[in-house]
Amino acid sequence: MELDEAVRDTNVQMCYSCGKCTLACPLTHDDHIYSPRRIVETILAHGEEGISPAEMWECLTCNACSTYCPSDVRFPAFVREIRGELVKDGSYGECSHAGILHSMMRLMAGGQLEQKRLEWLDDSLETSPRSNVLLFVGCAPYYDAVLGEHGSHTETTKSAIKLLNSIGIKPRLLKDEVCCGHDMLWTGETETFENLERINTERINKSKVKQIIFTCPECYDTFKENYKDLREDIELHHLAQFLGDRIDDLEFKENGKKVTFQDSCRLGRFQGIYEPPRDLLLAVPGLELVEMEDNRKKSVCCGTSCWMNCDQESKRMQVERLEEASTIADMMITACPKCLIHYRCAMDGQSKLDTDVKDLFVMLAESLEP
Amino acid sequence: MKAPFEPKILAFCCNWCAYSGADLAGTSRLQYPPNVKIVRVMCSGRIDPGHIFRAFETGVDGILVAGCHPGECHYISGNERAEERVETAKAVAEIIGIGKDRIRLEWISASEGLRFAEVIEDFIKEIRAKGPNPVGGDA
Incomplete structure (x- = not known):
């Protein structure tokens, strides 16, 4: 395992055991302690043998620990690296929804399927196939189908189009985009992530898109931080930020x-x-x-x-x-x-x-x- | 030479009705195509859309979920749950491009050995016409 590399890249060796991370962690409360400090110390002391898979899968990767860390230890990134290695050894987290959402992502990563992901579009929403502004739909249609009323995420996408229309933008939607791969990346399925990244990058790069707008923070973060080969002249915006800059037009x-x-x-x-x-x-x-x-x-x-x-x-x-x-x-x-x-x-x-x-x-x- | 397409079918059968139906088809020496692999579950309500898509990932061409007739579930309402879940799975299969026809829900009682054989035969015919799962894989 490339443990040394993961330790170096994520600054883990800089931990000086102050324990702020444990207090910041939302998993820590009266009857339950999740201590990034202890996890890091154990791994630094015992190497690979110090890794507890259960603890690695329990982390929510919410970054609260790193926000408070005075030493800039990037614990969520460290967890992500270790998960990548755990998956190679056949250890996975407990999937909720019997893993259907993970299956969907793996199926999309194959790239052979012709999705029908824009069936929810209606005539009141103005889109344009030649627009320079791409609205990344992400997993919205799947959330609707799998999670029923808890999902209703196409409602968000429809609203996003309405808001963009109201400031005079007709966004473009891609028929063949795939999942951004965020969840695959963070659950250690690096290979699946790379396939999804490659498919999206190819399909977006060959279009004449200049800006991509996201309604989902996870897609936005993943594109921004983890997509390496996206055309350099493409600007990425989260819709909140994009509309925030044009607040006077609304x-x-x-x-x-x-x-x-x-x-x-x-x-x-x-x-x-x-x-x-x-x-x-x-x-x-x-x-x-x-x-x-x-x-x-x-x-x-x-x-x-x-x-x-x-x-x-x-x-x-x-x-x-x-x-x-x-x-x-x-x-x-x-x-x-x-x-x-x-x-x-x-x-x-x-x-x-x-x-x-x-x-x-x-x-x-x-x-x-x- | 490329071998002709032989559909791979996975059948989730409930212990009390559909599996006994399959058993009866066997003991009655009824012939049905060998393309089907049966997984016995205690109740059709055990099957989650996640199981169905995990199977599609491995390259299965069609999935049959078979349970007791409505009102006859050994656990009172498990088959109603199965119906809802298969609907969800079909909706997702349609969006993702696998197609809802690759998933089938059937009610087969313990005495319907003949019907079990017929359902399998019919489903295999349908999948054969539809062609292989676009995902590939050797199930």
Whole structure:
């Protein structure tokens, strides 16, 4: 195993055991401790024998630990490298949904299938096959099919198109794009990720696209950080950022709701986009934005990542976060499809949670001046 | 010379009805094509869309989920669950480009050995016409 390399690349040898990571980790609470410090120390002391696969798969890769680390140890990246090696040895995390979402990604990585991924488009949405602006749809249609009402992510994509139309942009959609590969990369299936990356890169590079817009923070982060061969003149934007720069062109109608914003890990701690979604919400007249105690870089993970290891810890984190949101606001807004899905799932059967979770772009599109 | 296409079918059969139906087809010495591999599960409700797509990943050409007739499930409502889940799997199969016809749900009781053989024969005929799973693989 290339352990030395992983240690060097992710700065793990710089750990000086202060333990801030353990306190920052959302998995750590009264009865359960997840300590990146101890994990790192054990591996540094015992090498490969110090690796505990269960602990490696438990990490949510939310980057809370690294945000607080005074020594710049990139623990999530280290976990990702180790997972890559574990997969080679046949160790996997516990897939939720019986692994269907992972199967989908592997099937797409083959590149032989002709998908019908744009069936949800309707005539009210203006798109153009010759536009320079590409809207990356990602796994949205699959979430709708697999997760039913918890998914409804094409609603987000439709809203994104409406918002873009309202500022005079007709985006282009690719019929044959594949999953961005984020989950494959973070669950150690590097080869599948590389295939997905290659297919998307080839198909995008040969089009005349100048800008790619993402509604999903995970796709955005993956394209930005892990796609090596994308044409250099292509600009990448998350929709919140893209609209945030054009806020004066958007006209919203009155909305008297009191909302709070959940920063997702990939958009917030990974990409540092904290203010654009808030600016957009504040541009809606009458809308009141209140903050939860842990916001921006202190935001709490939604409990599960990469469709893996969904357990009682996940549920605890989700319910705690929703309880906090429900005490201060009518609605929790998020800009990440996975946060949305996980919180909606946690709300099922929790009648005491008097709140609602909505996607940022759905909320904004509903508030558009007709 | 390229060998002619022989469909590979995976059948998930519930222990109480469909598997017993398959058993009866065997003990009655009914002939049906050998392209099918049977996986016995306690209830058709055990089958998740994830299992179906894991099978497609390996190159299986068609998947049959067979359970008890409605109202006759040994676990009261397992087959209703199976129906919902197969619907989900079909929806995903359609989007991803595998096609919903490659998944079939059938109700076969323990006394329907003949019907089991007929369903398999018919399904194999349909998949043969449709051609191999585009994913490839040797299942």
